[in-house]
Amino acid sequence: MKSNIKFFKKSKILPVDEFFKNVLYDKNFGYYTSKLPFGANGDFITSPKISFLFSEMIAIWLISTWELFGKPKNFNIVELGPGDGSLTKVLLKSFKQFPEFNSIKKIFLYEESDYLKKIQKKNISDKKVSWIKNFNTIKKGPVIFFGNEFFDALPIKQFKRKKNSILEKNYKLDKNYKVKEVFYKALKNDIKILKSYKSLKKLHFIELPKLGFQELKKMTKKISKLTGCILIIDYGYLKSNNRNTLQSVMRHKKNSLLDNLGKADITSHVNFDLLNEFFLKNSLKVSNVITQKDFLKNMGIVERAKIVTKKMKFAEQSDLYLRIKRLLSPSSMGELFKVILAYKFNKNNFSGFK
Numbered sequence: 001m002k003s004n005i006k007f008f009k010k011s012k013i014l015p016v017d018e019f020f021k022n023v024l025y026d027k028n029f030g031y032y033t034s035k036l037p038f039g040a041n042g043d044f045i046t047s048p049k050i051s052f053l054f055s056e057m058i059a060i061w062l063i064s065t066w067e068l069f070g071k072p073k074n075f076n077i078v079e080l081g082p083g084d085g086s087l088t089k090v091l092l093k094s095f096k097q098f099p100e101f102n103s104i105k106k107i108f109l110y111e112e113s114d115y116l117k118k119i120q121k122k123n124i125s126d127k128k129v130s131w132i133k134n135f136n137t138i139k140k141g142p143v144i145f146f147g148n149e150f151f152d153a154l155p156i157k158q159f160k161r162k163k164n165s166i167l168e169k170n171y172k173l174d175k176n177y178k179v180k181e182v183f184y185k186a187l188k189n190d191i192k193i194l195k196s197y198k199s200l201k202k203l204h205f206i207e208l209p210k211l212g213f214q215e216l217k218k219m220t221k222k223i224s225k226l227t228g229c230i231l232i233i234d235y236g237y238l239k240s241n242n243r244n245t246l247q248s249v250m251r252h253k254k255n256s257l258l259d260n261l262g263k264a265d266i267t268s269h270v271n272f273d274l275l276n277e278f279f280l281k282n283s284l285k286v287s288n289v290i291t292q293k294d295f296l297k298n299m300g301i302v303e304r305a306k307i308v309t310k311k312m313k314f315a316e317q318s319d320l321y322l323r324i325k326r327l328l329s330p331s332s333m334g335e336l337f338k339v340i341l342a343y344k345f346n347k348n349n350f351s352g353f354k
Helices: 002-007 016-025 052-068 086-095 099-104 114-123 188-195 210-226 272-281 292-298 301-309 314-328
Strands: 013-015 075-080 105-110 129-132 143-148 157-162 165-173 179-185 205-208 228-237 247-250 253-255 265-267 337-344
Touching (some): 016 165, 016 210, 052 143, 052 292, 052 314, 075 086, 086 105, 086 114, 099 105, 143 210, 188 205, 210 337, 228 272, 272 337, 292 337
Parallel strands (some): 075 143, 143 228
Antiparallel strands (some): 165 179, 247 253, 247 265
16 A cells, blocks of 8 residues: 555645546556556557557548548648557558558657557657657648547546535545545636536536646647647547546456556546537537447448458458457447547548548
8 A cells, every 4th residue: 555655746635637647657657657558468458459450441541531631742640649559550551552642641659658659669660650749840731630549548637516616536645555535626727617618517526638638739729720630539428427437447357446556557438528519619620429330330341351351261250350340349349439520621521420
């Protein structure tokens, strides 16, 4: 229990988002800075690791978006939280089939963890890929931001309404080094933010992705200046609700939220209703939110699988179709994962959203 003290640093009381930011991203003890969380030997598996066809569909979407924008000579792709680099690796391979696009595209990887950067650099060797800590180097557009399971990994704030007041949930380290939750009156600035969103007004328990909004604000500013879009694929819900969605996973199994701090993954479900409202507030247009199943089917993943499996042995075919089933099945990732597109452009006929 005494090990918990390292996540509090100077303060013995921290808001939920600050506490979990330390747990996940602390340079010495954070979850994302000390172990590889992805894959069978990790704690969870993401879509690019389930099947290369997921990444191929993203590649096709990016190329079709470039065509929709009129085949500009400057075209920037920013992957948000690239994991172990699996998706970008497939993108690079796929882009080689399209020489005109391949010659002009620039890929930027936006990664917080130095540990994961090292792994990404081992998996990706391409001079047109660069790692960035901010978006200042992108001077000419359009710019396309893409994040798969990026937003759910950004710590959130939690509040509750009690009569006429709004209280913020904090974590406190007690005398026995146990982490306990306590509620204090929310800061005026946070109350102002909460009241500005219609989708949060009737809730008794509120989750606010303040850190996530700060990240998205940087992207919306860049898009407003250069044109472009943000494509987010993540698990979450369509209508604001009163649920506490914080969850922890370790070795592919549920973990008690405050156990194994720094050794287990902690995420929250994405509120797509709130995301939609955020983008509109920041002067971007927003497509209808659709399921991952519909997006991947619209992009042609089933047809692509039929072509790919023609050259495969039966066991390989079975394995691939099981993986696709996991991506598309309503009982698995197909409907739990949603896709949202926010953009600044005069057309709205983006692939995948028909």
